[in-house]
Amino acid sequence: MENTNSFRLKNVRIVDPERGKVREGELCVKGGVFAAETDGPAIDCGGLFAAPGLVDMHVHLREPGQTEKEDIASGCAAAAAGGVTTVACMANTVPPTDTPERVKFILARAKDAPARVLPVACVTEGMAGEKLTDFAALRKAGAAAFSDDGRPVGSAALMLAALETGELIIAHSEDASLTDGRAVNAGPVAEKLGLPGRPACAEEYMVARDALLALTSGGRVHIAHISTALSVDIVRRAKAAGARISCETAPHYFTFTEDDVLCLGTDAKMFPPLRTARDREAIIAGLADGTIDAIATDHAPHTAAEKALGLEKAPGGVVGLETSLAASLTALGGRMTLPEIFKRLSYTPARLLGVDGGSLAPGARADIVLFDPEESFTVDPARFKSKGRSTPFRGMTLRGAVKATYLAGKLVYKA
Secondary structure (H helix, E strand, O other): OOOOOEEEEEEEEEEEEEOOOEEEEEEEEEEEEEEEEOOEEEEOOOOEEEEEOOEEEEEOOOOOOOOOOOOEEEEEEHHOOOOOOEEEOOOOOOOOOOOOHHHHHHHHHHOOOOOOOEEOOOOEHHHHOOOOOHHHHHHHHHHHHHEOOOOOOOOHHHHHHHHOOOOEEEOOOOOHHHOOOOEOOHHHHHHOOOOOOOOHHHHHHHHHHHHHHHHHHHHHEEEEOOOHHHHHHHHHHHOOOOOOOEEEEHHHHOOHHHHHHHHHHHHHHOOOOOHHHHHHHHHHHHHHOOOEEEEEEEOOOHHHHHHOOOOOOOOOOOOOOHHHHHHHHHOOOOOOOHHHHHHHHHHHHHHHOOOOOOOOOOEEOOEEEEEEEEEEEEEEEEEEOOOOOOOOOOOOEEEEEEEEEEOOOOOEEEE
């Protein structure tokens, strides 16, 4: 494979999420965008599948302030290895991304990265939940959306005011008074472990609140990391009522359940927590019927020392950039077509964020993942590009190996 931004991929099976089709043919790239024809060299792909690069709406790159966990360079290298060409990075950095200068810092650090980075700025100053940030100034500096992810916006009045700006608000919908200090889903597993449970209603209550506020304001709310059956139903009903609401889930929520915590330990500790088998099934059904708009990773790296502290004290969060495509193909392949899966992984997230991506149309940016949907591999965190190693997929056999990733026509990863 040649590193040029003008070329022709031949002998390739093209997954087009925009048109809902898979076809055999060629993909032409000219000057870093898709074209009807090109004068660049032909690259024989040997029957591999090509699809738009993944657009991950929910990633923690940890820079500035926590670069021992991850930094923009390592996080973007992990993204490229997973076929992810665009990442929206959350604002809970140290200090938080609540000023134009910090947005510009992230963009400057990401200038030559192997993935496009979209900074998400804070909804409230310092993520303190007391005063809105200057949305206009942050947007002008390059913020793609707004979120206090990691914390809910507890004040309904502040959340309503945020939604009234018309900006995309990514909501961490959990009531902190019901979740703080609680590591695993409330239920038999928490009882067996002797730990206080993190109840599903903490999420569902806030999803309902944010859906009603979106309906009232006409604003756009995007529910992050949705994990329960009732949350999916609330979003479904809110959409039917006319609310401008969207949501995402992560591969761990449609692969694992709370029972897996017993053997996986802190590799399965994330917020919201893993739920029940019924919830997992509802998540898959919500993806299949389009209620759940996007698959994101909530890639949240921590140090090995932190994750070794045990379920009660270890921070919540697992990595996912290098496994998201394969995990999605493995879990959803029997329930959704390839174009449907890529619609959730690339096309719709790009539309929600208002950026070029997820499309193979002429003139669209040539972000491409080449993959073999049948090739299996065993997940080995020691081989990750990410600094994070905590993943519930450790040691699992997944299907769908990434072979190459192109960013605006430039080869940024080759297996």
